Amino acid sequence: MFKEKKFDYKESLPQYLEDLVSDLGLDVIFEAASNKDEFTYKVIKTGILLSLKDKEEVIYRQNVLKDCINNKETVKAMYELSIEAIKKEKESLFGIFIKHPDSIVYSSRQVLEDFFDILKKLKNIILESELNFRSQGFQLFFSRIKTKLSDEYLDRVDSILKHLRFEDGISISSKLNMSAKPSFFQIMYPKKEKQSFLKSILKSKSAYTIYIPERDEGGFRALSELKNNSLNKIANILANAVYYLLDFFNQLKVELTFYLACNQLYEKLQEIGISLCFPVIYSQSERVLSFEDLSEPSLALVKKGLVVANRLCVNYKDLVLITGANMGGKTTFLRSIGQACLFSQCGMFVAAKSFEYSLSSGIFTHFKRQEDKTLKSGKFDEELKRLSNIVDFLKPHALVLFNESFSSTNDHEASIIAKYITEGLIEKKIRIFFVTHLWEFASLINKENSNNVMFLKAQRNPDGTRTFKIIESKPQAKSYAEDLFKKIFNKE
Template sequence: MKVYLMYKDHNFDFQQKLPWNEQILIQDLELNTLFNAMALGDKFLFEVAKKAVLSGLNSSLDTILYRQDILRDCFKNSFIVRNIYNIAVESIEREKKHYFGIFSKYPEYILDRSIEVLQMFMEMLKKLKTIADEHADKFESEGFTAFFTMLKEELDDEFFDSVQNHLKELKFDEGILISAELGKGNKGINYTLRKPKTKKQSWIERFFIPKTPIYSFQIHSRDESGARALSELKERGINLVANALAQSNDHILGFFNVLRTELAFYIGCLNLYEQLSQIGEPVCFPLPVASYERKSSFKGLYDVSLALTMKQKIVDNDLNADNKDLVIITGANQGGKSTFLRSIGLAQLMMQCGMFVPAEYFCANICDGLFTHYKRKEDATMKSGKLDEELSRMRDIVEHITPNSIVLFNESFAATNEREGSEIARQIICALLEKGIKIFFVTHLYEFAHSFCEKKMKNVIFLRAERQNDGKRTFKIIEGEPLQTSFGEDLYNRIFGTDKLTRC
């Protein structure tokens, strides 16, 4: 039985390796806020959300659209999807209660335990089959359609009747029929469990048909050695069937584990959607395009982590940066530039793993890798200077980056003077652009930003954090060329007052 709710042709690998910069992305984009909202305190949901979101950078365009269609079905049938998930969780938890303990080496105990577990699994599979029979027509996605079709075809009445008949026979109410051969030294070999004869005979046939001679013996109730030998003989006979039944249980358990894992991603999406709906924030299904295209346009994009933290609607932004390779963002201090940058990174990851995005409209090309280069606090150990540390992290990015990747820079290379920092940034950005890498760069380095502005490059767009005449920040990012000031005096006046600035 196959699930295939994350990919068309294979199951989701929960053990897959995540990007080398996993922890950096989590820190810079505040991804734990997103994962916690999806998990709602459930550790398993948290891990699945983390794996699915960060591994989305490997997703193809077809996989993204495949998951989007499944997620649309989840929105329309959330109660049914949660019910299926709960069945998978209950099956796994109930199986754990039937533990082997110290008797795991005894075939008879393995067989009895396997029969109990398989009976429980049949009960849970019947629940899935009932859901498929009653609700399959409510789902339209390719993934769910294939899933319910599989349940209907493989879990028909004949299957359940066959399993119940086999389980009834394996209880050996009428004794165990075992055949064996004599080997060297007259030792028994080739012990085989035989199916008992079930042919029904009339009383006339039973009376007149000649019977095969039977040779039998009985073990005395006090014959401990004989009883032990008989017990060993029985275990040899049922050993193979006990192991086969245990393997069948493992197969069904594996199915429920995969079902739980793959549905956990969509349950996390539902949890996130419900929280954003309560806040009043919109979401949409993004329009992904091939990696070689240059698309980056959106309307009403907001930082989902900030919205979840503040639990209220926050300022959103619009942008049309199609056919642009470089987006340079300047403007007033504390004007919303870093939040804007983070919203882009979050939306890109959410789109590529097949989720909805926090916007009214979002279209972007998929990328082969997402990298962040954010400013860090001063090294407390003083083992290296701040600029050295920035260049070291940049080297790590260069060693892993590939064409059609995205890099988010946040006030990078500002640890030295304006002229030197601008030249370092300019050379690095030019090299990345030559390799077909898309860049979003938040900076206060005017010389750096102005140098690109003077070139009038068609693949570069300039944005600026909006500031009103009275110094108020709107937290809107608008199109505009870089200015020579970041209006740091606004912050000084806000903290100390204008009169103190005058006296200085």
């Protein structure tokens, strides 16, 4: 996920992102990508919402995802190995009511033997398929695995783990301290020397053997204490090795979960027939946004079919004002832009034939809410509070999507407020898409005749039918009330 740091799927998310999820209909995306698996849902949600801000980081992740899409089975095999390793550790007694060094050594050795068997399988997968992967991310990962898990190293680990079975007992050396008590314990590996039968008989015995009677509990406690003191250092080393490798497998699982979830979403959208592409990314200061055949993937997933796509070029524009008839596709269009920009920011593909986008410092939404009886204050107060919640996070080059904002007050007041807010945001170099029915607001913006503003509207045929296309057009002082009249009274 990152070149130099770990991806933390448990990272707490700012509260305003929950509004973003609701406004953009992202729950549908998360459920489709995760197949409603709780763990995968959490990973893909965090991965998408924690936007990247650096162009190189986005391209780095894009290339990793492309490799995952092109080598799905290999990536899935690596994922299954991480699951196997985590399962092995859970099935062992490691860390469960184990306090004594001899027990820790025993359980740690078992887990490490399983881990290194799995690491050998991982290495074999890498050696067989590495030529099919081209991203820097996978190449770095493969290089580290091959370097750290050299044949010589693995042989050495096998030898050490075999010794730690202590099949011939434990040889301990120690010294007496100033109080004449044994200390400075050290485990000695027994050296097996090949010698003739005659030499083994004639060899002088330089050691003493002490036998502890079966019922001598004090003797066994002393022996156990001696053994645990000598194994204490080894126990700590082995336990740390288990934790280190377990962390590696957990992180591998998390990151591959994100990429496999993205791949799952990619395949579902591809099956529907939606155009998909990896966006061309620009740095924040370049103010680029243009696309062809952009559609809303969440709507396509709900309908399980194709939806209307739009094209647009709003390069170097600070404000895009969208007006037009109700039920004309304005909100869907706004969501399609929000989803595409969000996907672009996390290194994913977008639902478009082509998409060029300069990164934002953050993506924010402020959509009209339906009447809620639980609100403790008026709707307008609630709108202002939600706006205040995102203002603290706004930085230059952020992107804010407004949908029918401030319509809970009268048109004149709403128009003045909307104009002041948009002017203030533009002054701070923040890009805005604003869907509105406020004619006075649209008219005030139009009169300024600014080059950094683009006007769009929902296309409507002369007979009142909607095409759900969004086209470039100046705002018009029409509410299209006759369309509603015809619909209700079925009049031609």
